Amino acid sequence: MTQNGNPEKSTTNASEFTVEELIEKTKSLLRYLKKHRIHTLIFGIIFSGLGLGIALLKKPQYTAHMTFAVHDESGSKSLGGLASQLGLGGGGGGREIWSGFNIGPFLTSRLMIQKTLFTTAQFDDGPDLLLNRYIKSNGYDKGWKKDKKLKNIKFTSEENLxxxxxxxxxxxxxxxxxxxxTIERYDKKSTIVLLEYISKDELFTKNFVEALVNxxxxxxxxxxxxxxxLGVVNLQKQVDSIKRKLDNAMSSVAYSTDATPNPNPMKQYLKVSSQRRMVDVELYSRALVxxxxxxxxxxxxxxxDTPLIDFLDKPILPLPIEHLNKIKGIIIGGILAGIISIILLLFKQVIKIYTE
Structure with a gap:
């Protein structure tokens, strides 16, 4: 009985010793942090200053929003009734791969973005390509002046790049x-598209969004x-061609009639030319119809088939502006510094304790 009880007592004492030791080490860490609170404060002041500096130096961001809806309905059903009225078959076409749901990827394609960059827009200093404005507002031109390969590069046209x-x-x-x-839709079934563009240049942001969508x-x-x-153009050409042929045939009928106003009934061949022209007139008339x-x-x-585009929201100056507030920068810098300082001090002390 005595032998069975001793191990249990020994285990309990070991557990109690471990908990007590953990509590003591925790108190030691807290004392250590309290002892170095001046260092943490100084660290916080430095980072608060950095936060203030970032808030002062960071340029504001302008956001342009545009919302539009694409009404892209298939014409096969509605045209069926019209085809019947015109005496034609109601042959509807196959499904189009172009639909309002494909507008998002289309807007973010290189084709559209590059085409938009080469669009001319109006700025305070006069009209200019959006591309040249983008280069200036992002400071690329200053860096290119120092590079022999890039200093002579100029963009004037999308051709021969x-x-x-x-x-x-x-x-x-x-x-x-x-x-x-950023391109989004309200939901998967909706044709309402939300477009958002953010940059440091207010006029470029507004003009770029409008040009991209247009x-x-x-x-x-x-x-x-x-x-x-193309179908309308080709059919219109055929209609014009048949009209000309019909006019010529009718003129020929009139000419033939005038040539023999009182034909001899005994000479039927005199009527052949006129009758032939009448047949042409009838054929061309039917074809024209x-x-x-x-x-x-x-x-x-x-x-x-022509999609209807409804613009629900367009960017209006002044654009919404986002910038880092000075007080917010100081607070974020101080909090970040405090967290980093405490983590470093704790890490240093923990290593010291467990290596002794």
């Missing part, structure tokens, strides 16, 4: 698409309606 210019534009594209530009929407509508527009129906159908299809 050099390898170096393409490389620079690639860097700008990734900076804009990854750091400055360029993208114009290109989108052009591509979306390209096939239907059918192609005119097709033309009206194509025009209706073009109107139906």
């Amino acid at each position: 050099t390898r170096a210019q393409d490389s620079i534009l690639g860097i700008f594209y990734h900076n804009i698409s990854d750091k400055n530009l 360029n993208a929407m114009n290109y989108y509508v052009e591509v979306k309606t390209k096939k239907a527009a 059918e192609i005119s129906k097709s033309l009206e159908m194509a025009k209706a299809s073009l109107i139906q």
